[in-house]
Amino acid sequence: MVEFKQYELPTSGERITLENGTMNVPNHPIVPFIEGDGTGPDIWASAQRVLDAAVEKAYGGEKKIAWYEVFAGEKAYNQFGEWLPADTLTAIKEYLVAIKGPLTTPIGGGIRSLNVALRQELDLYSCVRPVRYFDGVPSPVKHPEQVDMVIFRENTEDIYAGIEYQAFSDEVKKVIEFLQQEMGVNKIRFPETSGIGIKPVSAEGTKRLVKAAIDYAIQHNRKSVTLVHKGNIMKFTEGAFKNWGYELAEQEYAEQTFTWGQYDRIKEESGEEAANKAQEEALASGKILIKDAIADIALQQVLTRPNEFDVIATLNLNGDYLSDALAAQVGGIGIAPGANINYQTGHAIFEATHGTAPKYAGKDVVNPGSVILSGVLMLEHLGWTEAAELVYKGLEASISNKTVTYDFARLMDGATQVKCSEFGSEIIKNMG
Numbered sequence: 009m010v011e012f013k014q015y016e017l018p019t020s021g022e023r024i025t026l027e028n029g030t031m032n033v034p035n036h037p038i039v040p041f042i043e044g045d046g047t048g049p050d051i052w053a054s055a056q057r058v059l060d061a062a063v064e065k066a067y068g069g070e071k072k073i074a075w076y077e078v079f080a081g082e083k084a085y086n087q088f089g090e091w092l093p094a095d096t097l098t099a100i101k102e103y104l105v106a107i108k109g110p111l112t113t114p115i116g117g118g119i120r121s122l123n124v125a126l127r128q129e130l131d132l133y134s135c136v137r138p139v140r141y142f143d144g145v146p147s148p149v150k151h152p153e154q155v156d157m158v159i160f161r162e163n164t165e166d167i168y169a170g171i172e173y174q175a176f177s178d179e180v181k182k183v184i185e186f187l188q189q190e191m192g193v194n195k196i197r198f199p200e201t202s203g204i205g206i207k208p209v210s211a212e213g214t215k216r217l218v219k220a221a222i223d224y225a226i227q228h229n230r231k232s233v234t235l236v237h238k239g240n241i242m243k244f245t246e247g248a249f250k251n252w253g254y255e256l257a258e259q260e261y262a263e264q265t266f267t268w269g270q271y272d273r274i275k276e277e278s279g280e281e282a283a284n285k286a287q288e289e290a291l292a293s294g295k296i297l298i299k300d301a302i303a304d305i306a307l308q309q310v311l312t313r314p315n316e317f318d319v320i321a322t323l324n325l326n327g328d329y330l331s332d333a334l335a336a337q338v339g340g341i342g343i344a345p346g347a348n349i350n351y352q353t354g355h356a357i358f359e360a361t362h363g364t365a366p367k368y369a370g371k372d373v374v375n376p377g378s379v380i381l382s383g384v385l386m387l388e389h390l391g392w393t394e395a396a397e398l399v400y401k402g403l404e405a406s407i408s409n410k411t412v413t414y415d416f417a418r419l420m421d422g423a424t425q426v427k428c429s430e431f432g433s434e435i436i437k438n439m440g
């Protein structure tokens with residue numbers, strides 16, 4: 009039996025478990041939730057109502073989520089004097105699947121990101137962010153319906169891991185001295201006034217992420233996985249990510265994939281025509297194309313040629329940039345869901361792509377769509393697809409009736425602008 013230092017045990021529900029790779033979901037699973045900072049309480053309240061209504065409607069009361077509040081961020085600090093109490097990690101480890109609102113990270117000083125800490129502590133190495141279009145959502149591009157991509161962002165490494173030394177500190181002096189004296193580095197432009205950030209990227213970290221992306225592509229009949237990297241400049245981190253990605257595909261998925269690495273080798277040995285033919289045949293036989301793109305041009309091409317991108321596997325920072333940019337194409341960050349998953353342990357935290365949007369905190373105005381859709385990803389993860397479908401139905405109808413929150417209303421002709429809580433009610437009403 010789990011023991012908490014400060015939290016009370018859940019009063020109802022049962023544990024979700026993972027045995028031999030199979031998840032067992034009881035009818036009343038305990039699901040820890042973190043409300044979040046800023047707009048978190050508004051969007052979480054709306055999302056919880058929508059998810060409960062969908063489950064109730066889909067299963068007539070037979071299934072029900074036993075929500076269990078755990079704490080992080082400002083609420084945790086105010087109640088327990090800690091930003092991320094150990095009990096929160098214990099609870100998520102114990103109950104496997106959790107959902108959270110956004111948490112604030114100060115810029116340039118103060119605490120490090122609690123969002124990143126949760127991903128690192130639980131080793132949630134895959135940040136999965138599907139980007140798809142819902143009919144009627146206002147978009148800045150001509151063909152938003154062509155956007156149907158799923159980003160697999162490595163979630164534990166890269167410059168995002170937070171290994172940084174502040175300019176003028178004793179630590180940074182040591183690091184710079186080491187680099188200059190032991191490693192012969194003479195390229196630090198202003199060594200006296202530099203901060204230093206370190207970017208670890210490993211073969212294991214890359215391969216488990218790319219494996220998750222390829223597995224997803226196979227399970228969901230996707231056509232390609234694009235490895236997005238800046239390997240021309242950062243050869244041994246981003247370049248290695250590309251090479252390890254191809255290596256994994258060729259070693260572990262030879263039957264299911266064809267890579268641009270293979271294409272290049274055939275081209276070199278037998279010419280372009282032979283390489284084109286080999287690729288065509290592989291794709292015609294249903295193999296998934298594993299290709300790559302350098303991050304800067306990828307950011308342009310997801311916009312100009314969206315139908316050439318399907319599943320994307322990328323490093324932590326590229327994935328962060330790419331997820332907000334892609335969200336814009338299909339109507340913005342108000343409907344951009346995500347999941348942080350470790351496919352081995354089964355631990356998963358579902359969360360929106362956006363942050364706390366502090367200027368709207370407590371105003372009940374922002375779009376709860378991202379957390380609602382993150383909840384839908386969670387329902388799908390639990391196998392509760394009937395409930396997930398109901399939320400999609402309610403959301404699609406609310407958008408097509410043009411009864412929407414401010415972010416959509418400001419771009420839609422003839423829209424009725426509703427509050428965050430009212431949008432939740434609208435979705436529930438439109439579930440049918």
Ligand SMILES: NC(=O)C1=CN([C@@H]2O[C@H](COP(=O)(O)OP(=O)(O)OC[C@H]3O[C@@H](n4cnc5c(N)ncnc54)[C@H](OP(=O)(O)O)[C@@H]3O)[C@@H](O)[C@H]2O)C=CC1
Nearest residue numbers: 110111112113114123341342361362363364365374375415
């Ligand atoms: N996973 C997490 O918990 C994340 C946390 N953060 C943290 O959040 C804080 C604020 O970050 P910031 O850079 O301002 O980015 P935010 O994503 O919080 O907000 C930026 C803008 O996005 C729009 N937006 C955000 N959420 C919604 C929503 N639900 N509905 C409609 N529009 C929305 C608003 O645009 P507009 O002004 O046009 O209305 C808002 O001003 C920082 O501390 C950051 O570290 C950031 C990202 C992820």
Ligand SMILES: O=C(O)CCC(=O)C(=O)O
Nearest residue numbers: 112113121123124328361
């Ligand atoms: O942790 C944060 O504050 C920002 C995280 C973020 O932007 C993201 O995960 O997309």
Ligand SMILES: [Mg+2]
Nearest residue numbers: 328329332361
């Ligand atoms: Mg981000």
